[in-house]
Amino acid sequence: MTTHAIASDNHTYINQLSNHAGAEVVLKGWLYNMRSSGKILFPQLRDGTGVVQCVVLKNAISPELWEALKGLGQESSLVIRGTVRADSRAPGGYEIDVIDAEVLQQVHDYPITPKEHGTEFLMDHRHLWLRSRRQHAVLKVRHTVVQAVRNFLDNDGFTLCDSPIFTPAACEGTTTLFEVDYFDGEKAYLTQSGQLYNEATAAAFGKVYCFGPTFRAEKSKTRRHLTEFWMVEPEMAYATLDDVMNLSERMLSYIAAQVLEQRSEELKILERDTSKLESIVPPFPRIHYDDAVKFLHEGFEKGVLESKFEWGGDFGAPDETYISSQFKKPVMVSHYPAAVKAFYMARDPERPELALGVDVLAPEGYGEVIGGGERATSLEFLQEQIALHELPEEAFQWYLDLRRYGSIPHGGFGMGIERCTAWMCGIEHIRETIPFPRMLYRIRP
RNA sequence: UCCGCAGUAGCUCAAUGGCAGAGCAUUCGGCUGUUAACCGAAGGGUUGUAGGUUCGAGUCCUACCUGCGGAGCCA
Numbered sequence: 001m002t003t004h005a006i007a008s009d010n011h012t013y014i015n016q017l018s019n020h021a022g023a024e025v026v027l028k029g030w031l032y033n034m035r036s037s038g039k040i041l042f043p044q045l046r047d048g049t050g051v052v053q054c055v056v057l058k059n060a061i062s063p064e065l066w067e068a069l070k071g072l073g074q075e076s077s078l079v080i081r082g083t084v085r086a087d088s089r090a091p092g093g094y095e096i097d098v099i100d101a102e103v104l105q106q107v108h109d110y111p112i113t114p115k116e117h118g119t120e121f122l123m124d125h126r127h128l129w130l131r132s133r134r135q136h137a138v139l140k141v142r143h144t145v146v147q148a149v150r151n152f153l154d155n156d157g158f159t160l161c162d163s164p165i166f167t168p169a170a171c172e173g174t175t176t177l178f179e180v181d182y183f184d185g186e187k188a189y190l191t192q193s194g195q196l197y198n199e200a201t202a203a204a205f206g207k208v209y210c211f212g213p214t215f216r217a218e219k220s221k222t223r224r225h226l227t228e229f230w231m232v233e234p235e236m237a238y239a240t241l242d243d244v245m246n247l248s249e250r251m252l253s254y255i256a257a258q259v260l261e262q263r264s265e266e267l268k269i270l271e272r273d274t275s276k277l278e279s280i281v282p283p284f285p286r287i288h289y290d291d292a293v294k295f296l297h298e299g300f301e302k303g304v305l306e307s308k309f310e311w312g313g314d315f316g317a318p319d320e321t322y323i324s325s326q327f328k329k330p331v332m333v334s335h336y337p338a339a340v341k342a343f344y345m346a347r348d349p350e351r352p353e354l355a356l357g358v359d360v361l362a363p364e365g366y367g368e369v370i371g372g373g374e375r376a377t378s379l380e381f382l383q384e385q386i387a388l389h390e391l392p393e394e395a396f397q398w399y400l401d402l403r404r405y406g407s408i409p410h411g412g413f414g415m416g417i418e419r420c421t422a423w424m425c426g427i428e429h430i431r432e433t434i435p436f437p438r439m440l441y442r443i444r445p
Numbered sequence: 446u447c448c449g450c451a452g453u454a455g456c457u458c459a460a461u462g463g464c465a466g467a468g469c470a471u472u473c474g475g476c477u478g479u480u481a482a483c484c485g486a487a488g489g490g491u492u493g494u495a496g497g498u499u500c501g502a503g504u505c506c507u508a509c510c511u512g513c514g515g516a517g518c519c520a
Binding site: 039057367 | 478482516
């Protein structure tokens with residue numbers, strides 16, 4: 001087989017092998033691992049769609065090729081021509097009997113071996129770690145989460161209206177911003193949320209969403225935090241808190257169903273307990289902040305929680321975990337004290353000290369996966385709030401215009417793609433759910 | 446930023462204050478059905494950095510660096 005012939009052949013992907021049983025195919029990929037037994041080699045080939053074991057018999061190929069294949073290291077790139085054979089001993093159900101092969105590059109000393117490695121080493125080699133089966137599976141699930149989100153919203157009448165990444169000021173004013181030099185000495189900030197812009201586009205299109213990277217310069221060092229993460233934020237004109245909760249519930253259920261349907265192989269690799277995902281179906285329990293506080297007091301009395309929670313505060317990670325541990329499904333907690341929520345939240349007319357906001361807490365300790373609510377509609381109220389939070393009113397004039405010209409009840413939420421993906425996968429740390437994570441002390445590779 | 450833990454071969458880890466070790470990876474050899482294959486051999490070290498205690502420090506002390514886990518904050 002000449003180089004030209006093998007390189008230009010139409011080739012077959014490993015996940016399509018079942019359509020070619022008994023036929024001769026050309027596979028292009030990388031050596032995932034190799035075992036040998038005297039005059040027989042078992043190279044495992046990886047091509048991005050899957051891994052297949054090939055069988056090379058010494059007396060079936062040329063002596064030169066045998067020598068070349070025998071010495072291949074992990075991640076050598078090669079093209080293989082062979083026959084697809086169903087074999088019950090093979091993990092994927094099929095094996096390749098090798099007829100011919102071409103080695104594009106012979107590799108030695110690939111750093112990531114089939115044995116265990118530490119976190120720092122793997123993160124330093126993230127660009128190579130992505131080739132590993134488990135990382136591959138996590139990112140395929142991420143792909144399906146994103147696809148499900150977009151399909152769900154598109155099919156529900158939402159219009160994609162992306163918000164800017166450079167912003168002139170904080171959306172929420174409370175968290176830390178990444179500052180960048182714009183032109184002529186002006187500062188710009190990387191967006192923390194498309195929320196305020198969504199309210200403008202919702203007034204133009206009715207139901208909208210934005211989807212993109214967001215940035216938080218929080219010095220958080222936990223398994224749930226990245227400094228750069230992807231967020232989908234739907235916003236609906238003429239929507240109430242109930243509408244926002246209904247949408248959250250439907251969207252999360254749809255995502256879980258899609259992941260179960262499309263990523264069963266990957267969930268197997270990740271050893272995910274799929275019954276946990278199967279239980280993500282409406283209705284989700286909905287509890288009032290006051291009731292959540294009651295749970296926390298019970299938890300303290302039982303000795304599960306270390307300190308007694310004071311009404312009025314926001315929940316910490318152990319609090320969220322305790323509340324969500326009371327349920328098998330995601331739980332929606334609403335009517336938080338306004339003091340702990342963003343300035344643009346609408347107030348409960350019966351109890352003005354409460355905000356019409358909702359957090360969706362995922363089970364199994366994955367924490368707040370969605371945060372949202374109904375927005376305030378009154379121009380005067382928002383002006384007061386902006387002053388109260390010591391925000392620059394001038395920067396918010398365009399936003400206040402939305403209350404001057406056709407103000408309406410409206411609401412929406414934001415969902416972190418990585419937190420959702422970590423939850424779907426059942427994995428420990430959010431850093432594996434994005435190809436190249438950006439964290440407090442890590443911006444490389 | 447605060448609290449806790451760790452840093453020894455390319456990787457994962459051992460080593461009572463007393464000779465620096467193993468498995469994997471690499472190189473060489475053996476094996477016609479291996480499943481993180483196995484068997485044999487070889488090479489591979491300024492024990493994170495700088496001081497200190499001691500006859501003697503990978504081990505004890507101090508500072509710093511790097512990483513991990515957690516808190517606060519948040520999706």
